[in-house]
Amino acid sequence: MDSSNHLKAAAWWPSPAKLNLFLHILGRYPNGYHQLQSLFQMLDFGDRLAFSVNDTGLITLSPSIEGVADDDNLIVRAARLLQTKAKVTQGVHIQLDKQLFMGGGIGGGSSNAATTLVALNHLWQCNLSEEVLAALGLSLGADVPIFVHGKTAFAGGVGEHIDATELPEQWYLVVNPGVHISTAEIFGAPELPRSTPPMNWQDYCFEQTRNDCQQIACKRYPEVAKLLQWLLHYAPSRMTGTGACVFATFADQKLALEVQAKLPCNWSSFVAKGVNLSPLKQKLYEVNAARDMN
Ligand SMILES: C[C@@](CO)(OP(=O)(O)O)[C@H](O)COP(=O)(O)OP(=O)(O)OC[C@H]1O[C@@H](n2ccc(N)nc2=O)[C@H](O)[C@@H]1O
Numbered sequence: 001m002d003s004s005n006h007l008k009a010a011a012w013w014p015s016p017a018k019l020n021l022f023l024h025i026l027g028r029y030p031n032g033y034h035q036l037q038s039l040f041q042m043l044d045f046g047d048r049l050a051f052s053v054n055d056t057g058l059i060t061l062s063p064s065i066e067g068v069a070d071d072d073n074l075i076v077r078a079a080r081l082l083q084t085k086a087k088v089t090q091g092v093h094i095q096l097d098k099q100l101f102m103g104g105g106i107g108g109g110s111s112n113a114a115t116t117l118v119a120l121n122h123l124w125q126c127n128l129s130e131e132v133l134a135a136l137g138l139s140l141g142a143d144v145p146i147f148v149h150g151k152t153a154f155a156g157g158v159g160e161h162i163d164a165t166e167l168p169e170q171w172y173l174v175v176n177p178g179v180h181i182s183t184a185e186i187f188g189a190p191e192l193p194r195s196t197p198p199m200n201w202q203d204y205c206f207e208q209t210r211n212d213c214q215q216i217a218c219k220r221y222p223e224v225a226k227l228l229q230w231l232l233h234y235a236p237s238r239m240t241g242t243g244a245c246v247f248a249t250f251a252d253q254k255l256a257l258e259v260q261a262k263l264p265c266n267w268s269s270f271v272a273k274g275v276n277l278s279p280l281k282q283k284l285y286e287v288n289a290a291r292d293m294n
């Protein structure tokens with residue numbers, strides 16, 4: 001797959017991927033969740049969702065995701081949550097174009113939920129603020145608020161303390177080693193390091209950070225270690241989130257595509273640009289501008 005303009009087509013709302021350029025675990029809250037520091041890089045590549053509002057009051061999805069009941073799908077759960085909170089009587093049929101690897105640490109489910117909240121807030125005319133949408137999103141998953149805000153950002157807490165930032169727009173080769181890693185499994189591992197000292201965002205430098213989940217993922221899933229080793233021959237590389245995808249960083253698209261072409265064929269991948277403003281946020285600006293002109 002190549003990064004493309006497909007996220008921009010008119011009726012579709014983009015649902016982009018993210019990378020965690022680093023992921024530090026500082027400690028654990030009494031409820032068992034982990035206190036994190038991370039840099040979320042938005043990408044210009046992802047899934048797409050289209051919404052057809054109707055008067056049935058029902059929320060339907062097609063196609064369903066294999067292995068995920070519609071009632072558990074974060075898209076349907078986000079739509080229901082908004083419908084209830086904003087007392088909406090309308091329904092919606094949602095079409096999903098899934099491109100992102102699932103369980104890869106690139107945020108597909110959380111991004112789908114955020115796109116649903118942002119798009120339906122507009123289409124159902126709920127007029128909820130971004131902060132309220134982000135708070136609703138947090139009840140669905142720790143990463144949903146980041147995608148609602150739609151900016152490359154440092155995040156603290158479980159992901160709810162967000163500081164937008166501007167990074168040089170680099171290119172990333174994102175590779176799936178073909179294993180599915182559950183977030184809960186990694187966070188439940190007794191040997192997970194949980195005491196990285198807090199850092200100031202101003203001091204960020206890629207080389208001086210790490211992903212605290214990477215060592216465990218490599219040990220439990222040797223395919224992740226193999227992939228990481230392979231990519232490190234070509235570029236600075238690291239696992240994203242709790243895995244399983246690994247990204248390699250390049251100054252331009254051509255270099256990223258050259259390395260992608262050399263990948264062994266059992267590893268699927270995509271090349272994407274890191275962006276400071278997410279394609280979802282760009283789409284929202286466009287639809288708001290079009291509405292204001294009418
Ligand atoms: C750590 C990150 C970084 O992006 O990993 P990825 O899932 O993207 O790989 C995310 O914040 C993950 O967020 P998300 O995938 O939404 O997690 P949730 O559904 O909220 O939680 C899944 C499970 O992971 C554990 N969990 C999650 C987040 C956190 N800060 N501490 C935790 O201990 C909890 O056991 C929870 O039951």
Ligand SMILES: Nc1ncnc2c1ncn2[C@@H]1O[C@H](COP(=O)(O)OP(=O)(O)O)[C@@H](O)[C@H]1O
Nearest residue numbers: 073074075102103104105106107108109110112
């Ligand atoms: N719309 C959705 N897209 C992807 N996964 C979803 C969705 N709804 C629920 N899920 C569940 O969330 C799990 C994590 O998916 P995903 O967000 O892609 O991974 P990650 O959190 O590692 O980035 C999936 O394995 C699936 O069971």
